[in-house]
Amino acid sequence: MNNFASYRYKDCDKENPWISPLPAMVGTRLLVKPATEPTFPVILEMTAVSMAVKRPGKDGRTRMEEEVVVVVEIVEFDRNKYVKFDVFVNATEGMEMKTSAMECVGSFVSLAHLHRTGRGEMVGRTELRLGITALLNGIAATEDDEVVVTLVPRVGTVKIGGIRSILT
Structure with missing residues (x-):
């Protein structure tokens, strides 16, 4: 007779952190607009x-039908150097900007292309698209008309052309 066939796992009343791992919210749920809006292009x-970004209009659709995406237009960065910055949504002033916070939606990273050294400066241009619908649900901001997007530089220099929000 197999002794293992009749074993039952004990039911656990507590939520298992490995099954539903949500990062902890660091800031408050209050939307705090920046005192001054940056003039683009801005060097990060x-x-x-930080910048207040209007969310796209409903135009007959509900906002829950599509993904809300923040688009960061990166006008210029040096491809020969390591560059990194983090993007936060509705982060409150004075909060510690860690990537483990719920308000962090992603990062832009460009590794140095060292195999192309000697050819002069290589200027990169791109855009960063980050989906924020799950974050807005998590911080109860699904009905807000604006979100505050904060770009936090970590390494290198980047010229930002603008930040906007779209539905995809």
Whole structure:
């Protein structure tokens, strides 16, 4: 007779953190607009840049039908150097900007292309698209008309052309 066939696992009343791992919310749920809006293009080098971004209109659709995407237009960065910045949505002023926070929606990273050295400066242009619908649900901001997007530089220099929000 097999002794293992009759074993039953004990039911656990507590939520299992491995099954539904949601990051902890660091800031408050209150939307705090930045005191001054940046003028684009802005160079992201040493200090964080925050901007209130209008969410796309409903135009007959509900916002839950499609993914809300934040688009960061990266006008210029040096491809020969390592570059990184993090993107936060509705982060409150004074909060510790860690990537483990719920408000962090993603990062832009460009590794140095060292095999192309000696050819002069290689200027890169691209855009970063980050889906934020799950985050907006998590922080109860699904009905807000604006979100505050904060770009936090980590390494290198990047010129940002603008930030907008779209539905996809």
